């Protein structure tokens with residue numbers, strides 16, 4: 208694992224990693240800020256950065272977790288809310304930039320665009336967007352007003368998710384989802400769970416939060432989407448679902464299953480509502496996680 212201070216020279220490191228062909232022109236632009244939480248995978252050829260979309264600290268109210276006993280809430284000291292975030296993830300992989308979800312959107316206070324630009328990237332720099340599901344805090348950032356923001360990106364969406372929000376519901380029922388998918392109609396690629404997507408990303412079945420909710424795997428990193436809204440509460444008490452989960456029972460089964468995979472394979476996890484420091488190494492012998500160093 209590279210310490211964060213090496214991030215300003217990440218591009219240079221990647222060039223060193225490809226000694227046979229000079230690829231300077233491919234390996235630009237380079238992230239120039241070193242303050243983004245980051246996980247480096249696949250022999251340092253891939254970097255995944257957390258871009259926190261929320262400007263202010265975010266706590267999930269405990270009322271969102273009706274199955275959580277008061278005693279547990281007291282014991283964990285989360286009476287005022289469970290530390291959380293609204294996060295998106297930016298991947299640099301072999302010369303291309305991709306996003307996992309896009310947050311709320313600048314029109315609703317989302318920081319994604321500002322953070323991209325602060326780090327030398329423009330919306331046109333993004334080649335791919337992988338969507339975990341279609342809730343507004345995940346697809347909102349795809350738009351700027353009524354126009355699509357990422358005009359050069361292929362958008363990968365689960366076919367069941369698409370069917371639920373677009374085919375099974377009218378434009379009046381799910382206006383935001385209809386608007387975004389119409390704006391990106393020429394860029395959307397539908398996938399099924401189990402598919403390997405361009406960029407070496409695998410789509411993993413994770414229904415419950417929404418019908419087509421998807422976890423993505425890249426190397427030894429799992430991008431959990433909305434598997435957990437209250438990490439501190441739900442990681443060790445996976446039966447506790449969130450009011451936002453459309454099928455709470457299925458969400459709990461999925462949470463248990465996916466975390467078991469992370470345990471068995473000693474993976475790193477990150478998620479759209481996990482708190483700082485964003486990336487956690489799953490400890491294969493205990494039921495704990497460690498902030499990734």
Ligand SMILES: [Zn+2]
Nearest residue numbers: 342344433479
């Ligand atoms: Zn969400």
